[in-house]
Amino acid sequence: MEDDPIPTMLDGVMDTEANTEGENNIQPSSDTNDKTTSTIWNRSGYTSGMFSKPRSKLLRTSRSSVGKPASRNYDVQSKNLSKKKDVLELQEQHFLKLSSNQExxxxxxxxxxxxxxxxxxxxxxxxxxxDKRDADIHLAEVTERLIRKQREKELFDLAKQKLMLEVSILKNDLGHLGIGNNNE
Incomplete structure (x- = not known):
């Protein structure tokens, strides 16, 4: 361990001339009975009063009305109660107002x-x-296209049958005329 740092910190505080044995030197002032004026360690500013336990003081209560008339105490209490009642009424009004605002x-x-x-x-x-209207319109358009395609197919089939019929009629007419074609 290192050397104790406390003696180096207290070099200027301790009176080295009075006592060098390591004990604290208490030097009283002119009044030996006054604990607050006697100093510990020369030029340090510490007093013995700083190290003593402070005296406890009695707690003051509202009932410790020594020397006051009882009627004054009653008047003060009644005023306090009326003020508290007024405060409570104001708080209640405020609460009712807040609750009505919340409602x-x-x-x-x-x-x-x-x-x-x-x-x-x-x-x-x-x-x-x-969406239903759009679906109905789309279904109607698809149905219309399908019907149109079926009609076109039927018309095409009818036109094809008509053409085939005309071809067969022409072949029969040509066959009667004797201009028959043997390549068929």
């Missing part, structure tokens, strides 16, 4: 939520109706 705000928020729910339901219903 109004709650009713407003409930109405706002209900309105937003209704708007949401209307929006959902309009979107569903629009």
């Amino acid at each position: 109004i705000e709650k009713a407003y928020l409930l109405a706002k939520i209900k309105r937003e729910e209704d708007l949401h339901e209307m929006d959902v219903a309009s979107r569903k109706a629009k």
Whole structure:
């Protein structure tokens, strides 16, 4: 371990001339009975009063009215009670006002939520109706195209049958005329 740092810290504090044996030197002032004026360690500023335990003081209570008339104490207490009652009434009024404000705000928020729910339901219903309308329009267009294609196919088949019939009629007419074609 290193050397003790306390003696080096207290070099200027301890009186080296009076006692060099390592004991503290208490040098009383002119009044030996006054503990607050006697100093410990010359030029240090410490007093013996700093090291003594402070005296405890009695707690003052509202009932320790020594020398005061009892009626004054009663008057003070009644004033205090009336003030406390007034404060409580003000607090109650404030609480009632806050609670009524909260009820109004709650009713407003409930109405706002209900309105937003209704708007949401209307929006959902309009979107569903629009989607259904779009689906119906698409189905009608697809059905119309299918019917048109079927008619075109039927017309094409009829035109083909008509053409085949005309070809067979022409072949028969040519066959009667004797201009028959042997390549068929």
